[in-house]
Amino acid sequence: MTDNKSGTHGAILTDTPPGDGEHPLVQLRNAGKSYGNVRALHGVDLAVRPGQVTCVLGDNGAGKSTLIKIISGLHQHSEGEFLVDGEPVHFTTPRQALDRGIATVYQDLAVVPLMPVWRNFFLGSEMTKGPWPVRRLDIERMKQTADEELRNMGIVLDNLDQPIGTLSGGQRQCVAIARAVYFGARVLILDEPTAALGVKQSGVVLKYVAAARERGLGVIFITHNPHHAYMVGDHFSVLRLGTMELSAERSEITLEELTNHMAGGTELAALKHELSQVRGVDVEELPEEEDLKASAAASPEGTS
Incomplete structure (x- = not known):
């Protein structure tokens, strides 16, 4: 636990250099990953810039999960280069990626369904007050901060004490996005955020993906739905069998072309x-x- 106002991650990230505009926040150059004799990813080029949504599309087995694991620090690349702010890196843990401002929101969201919304917002980085060794949770400050940050993202919840499991799938996704932004994320990786949602809830999530972009984050939107990608995407990359089949700016491709490349x-x-x-x-x-x-x-x- 921490008594830092912005939490443990926020305290670390205050010294992290912001993107200088010359280098992408995150960049892969001819990157690849092999598991023994199995080549899961090969020759992938990807650049993520602040204030842009980079959509990575592909069918099951295309290599999307491997790409996420490399950027989030879960696995190391075995080919090519991985750069953050123009500096080559080899993350060995997800914590190292998080300390450099790379946050991943997985489909399972890593929330505790029976805990209140505010408690999930600060899960693992709780604010405390009082002298050691009788420090205690600063519940009021956590509730107030969670409410402010959610409202900054356009999310208004009437009761932050309600279990997060009672929220809709789209609302839980949005809380996870707001949490990542608050704790200093500069690059936000969204793993199939609309895969299990209906049309209306998918629209809610896409709205907050656009809101994260407006706040200057570089967003990596992993999806197999070209229609959702085209609604918010600035750049589109299509993976097929571990290689990059398509890399195009929004102005260079239509939805029909993107769909056909995807399918x-x-x-x-x-x-x-x-x-x-x-x-x-x-x-x-x-x-x-x-x-x-x-x-x-x-x-x-x-x-x-």
Whole structure:
């Protein structure tokens, strides 16, 4: 526990140099990761800049989880370079990444469902008061700070004493985002934040992803949903079988092109051909095979 107003992480991050504008906050150059003879990631280039949302898309097994683990410090890269503020790094623990301002919000959110919202907000970095050895939790200050920080992100909760498990999935995601921002995150990694949510709750989360960008954070938005990515993304990277298939700015690609790169236009064309052989399946309304293949082959500037 700590009596620092901004918590343990905030105290450490006060000495962390901010991005100077010349270097991306986080950058991967030809990075890769092998597990024995299995090459999970290879030749990946990625740059995360302040005030931008970098969307990383890919199907199951594309390498998204491995990418998250490298940037968050859980695993070390075995190929290429990993730079933070232009400085090569080799994180050995997630704490080292967090100390450099890289916070990850996983799908399970790392919350305790039966604990109040304010307690989850400060979980592991509680504020205390009083002399040692009879220090005690500064509950009022934690409640006030949590309420202020949530409101700064546009999140208004009537009762911070309610168990966080009673909140909707979208609200829990937003609390986790606000918590990461408060404790000094400069790079926010969001692991499939809308995967298990409905349409309305997904919209709530996307709203706060945009709010984090407006506060100057570099956001890495991991998703398999191109429509969600296109709503908030500034740069799009598509992984396929551990390699970077696409890297494009928003101005260089349309939603249709992004969807086809994500889904695999060639595979869709082959699927349409197979479906046409099945009795009772109408494929007349689907795009022509030539259109699907052409869309998949279209490579905007920056495609690798």
